[in-house]
Amino acid sequence: xxxxxxxxxxxxxxxxxxxxxxxxxxxxxxxxxxxxxxxxxxxxxxxxxxxxxxxxxxxxxxxxxxxxxxxxxxxxxxxxxxxxxxxxxxxxxxxxxxxxxxxxxxxxxxxxxxxxxxxxxxxxxxxxxxxxxxxxxxxxxxxxxxxxxxxxxxxxxxxxxxxxxxxxxxxxxxxxxxxxxxxxxxxxxxxxxxxxxxxxxxxxxxxxxxxxxxxxxxxxxxxxxxxxxxxxxxxxxxxxxxxxxxxxxxxxxxxxxxxxxxxxxxxxxxxxxxxxxxxxxxxxxxxxxxxxxxxxxxxxxxxxxxxxxxxxxxxxxxxxxxxxxx
Numbered sequence: 071x072x073x074x075x076x077x078x079x080x081x082x083x084x085x086x087x088x089x090x091x092x093x094x095x096x097x098x099x100x101x102x103x104x105x106x107x108x109x110x111x112x113x114x115x116x117x118x119x120x121x122x123x124x125x126x127x128x129x130x131x132x133x134x135x136x137x138x139x140x141x142x143x144x145x146x147x148x149x150x151x152x153x154x155x156x157x158x159x160x161x162x163x164x165x166x167x168x169x170x171x172x173x174x175x176x177x178x179x180x181x182x183x184x185x186x187x188x189x190x191x192x193x194x195x196x197x198x199x200x201x202x203x204x205x206x207x208x209x210x211x212x213x214x215x216x217x218x219x220x221x222x223x224x225x226x227x228x229x230x231x232x233x234x235x236x237x238x239x240x241x242x243x244x245x246x247x248x249x250x251x252x253x254x255x256x257x258x259x260x261x262x263x264x265x266x267x268x269x270x271x272x273x274x275x276x277x278x279x280x281x282x283x284x285x286x287x288x289x290x291x292x293x294x295x296x297x298x299x300x301x302x303x304x305x306x307x308x309x310x311x312x313x314x315x316x317x318x319x320x321x322x323x324x325x326x327x328x329x330x331x332x333x334x335x336x337x338x339x340x341x342x343x344x345x346x347x348x349x350x351x352x353x354x355x356x357x358x359x360x361x362x363x364x365x366x367x368x369x370x371x372x373x374x375x376x377x378x379x380x381x382x383x384x385x386x387x388x389x390x391x392x393x394x395x396x
Contacts, residue, residue, distance in 0.1 A: 115145040115370060117363065118167045119176045119203075122160045124151025128334040128355050129178075132204060135359025136176065143367045145173075155281065157182070164188045168196055173370055175200045176362045179207040179217070181253040186212045199369050201377075203362040204334065204355065205254045209379050215369055217381030218362040220353045222254045225386050226261020226306075229330050232349050232388045233266075233302055237328045240271035241301035244293050246286070246310050249278040255306045258332070262304065275300070283313040290317040302328035308335025308350075315346050333389075345391050354384040 119136050121129045133149045140147035150167070152159035161184055167175050168188065175193065179185070179202035189200045189212045199215045206217040233243065245262065247255050259276065266272045275297055279289035290313070294300065303318070305311040311331040318324050324346055331338055332351045341347045361382055368374040 115143075115173045115367065117145055117147050117174045117176065117366060118172050119147060119149045119359070119362070120160065120163050120167060121149075121151040121178045122155050122157070122180065123178070124149075124153055126336050127339065128204075128353075131355035132359040132362075135356035135361075136363050137359070138356075139360040139363035143363060145363070145367055147363065161185065161188065165192070168192050168198060171196055172198060174198060174366045176203050176366060177201070178203060179205040179212070179214070179253065181207050181251075189214055199366060201362050201366050201369075203358050204353070205252060206257075206381065207253050216365055216377035216379060218365060219358050219381070219384055220351075220386050221383045222257035223261040223264070225332065225351045225353075226258040226263075227265050228261075228386060228388050229258075229304060229332075229349070229351050230262040230265035232390070233304070233328055233330060234269065234272075236348060237302055239269045241328075242273045242275065242297055242299050243302045243304065244297060244300050245274060245276045245304045245306060246289065246293075246314055247276065247278050247306040249280050251278070258306050262306075279310070281307075281309070286310045286313040287317045290314045291321075294318070294321060300327075303330070305329075305331040305335070308332040308338050311335055311341055311347065312337040315341060319346075342389060342391055347391060349388050349390045352387045352389045354386075357384045 117140065119133060121132070123129045129151070136147055136149070150163045152163065157180070160180065164175070164177065164185070165188065175198060177200060186207065193200050194213055200212070202214050202217045204219040206219065206222070207214065243266065245259060247259060263274065266274055275293065277289060277293055279286050303314060305314055308331045311329070312335070315324060315329065318327060328348050329346070330349045331347060333339065333353055338347070338350050342350050361384065365374070365377055365382060369377050
């Protein structure tokens with residue numbers, strides 16, 4: 071009897087030992103596979119580029135540069151956007167990106183309370199870094215990590231310098247901007263004024279307008295009635311250059327006027343080639359796209375923390391109607 075009990079106990083110990091070894095082996099295999107799986111997840115970085123002006127020449131170039139850099143960095147990039155400056159759709163895409171818990175967001179800055187709430191509160195809550203590209207917003211109001219794009223104050227100075235070169239040190243200059251100014255427009259106008267204020271015989275008229283073509287035409291008409299001696303026009307919102315020139319041309323010859331804008335408008339390059347614009351401020355949108363992805367990946371990887379809150383500035387040039395680059 072005692073012998074049977076000993077044999078049974080021995081058998082039981084052997085069986086238990088077998089299952090223990092099997093379980094330990096499985097656990098070891100799982101543990102050895104787990105870091106590889108986590109590593110793969112960490113390597114899968116998902117970034118979203120969001121713009122208000124999808125499928126325009128300028129923003130297509132930003133997207134192209136971003137896609138090129140994303141391939142180089144081996145990260146996943148999606149380009150989202152809305153057509154025709156649809157602000158509600160743009161903000162909705164921002165919310166979707168945040169709730170999707172992407173690793174980072176590159177976005178055309180929008181100087182509104184709704185946008186700043188998304189970047190400062192919601193994106194920050196989920197720990198999602200936000201970089202503004204081409205159009206900036208104040209860092210203290212948005213908590214964006216950095217900005218990649220033109221120095222808009224300097225860009226305004228370049229436009230004003232070229233205007234003085236062509237017009238001379240006297241004249242009346244009309245500056246057309248949005249009714250509610252974006253931050254980048256404030257910076258451009260500040261740069262323009264910084265130069266023109268040095269010329270006592272240059273008079274500046276700044277006027278805001280709503281964004282429809284009809285409203286831009288109407289505002290231009292009013293300004294020409296109020297300032298019949300105006301010698302120059304600057305469209306700070308480059309999308310206003312087309313309808314503005316249309317109204318000037320309806321009333322008189324465009325040729326005598328000095329007309330300038332920036333290259334981020336849908337028609338800017340075409341109007342310059344047609345000789346209807348005397349100059350445009352040329353930016354480097356592809357470089358902006360590449361830089362925004364590069365710096366965002368550096369922040370996500372911990373390679374560069376913090377990023378330069380003043381931003382990473384890209385080159386600007388003046389292009390004139392005679393084909394010269396200033």
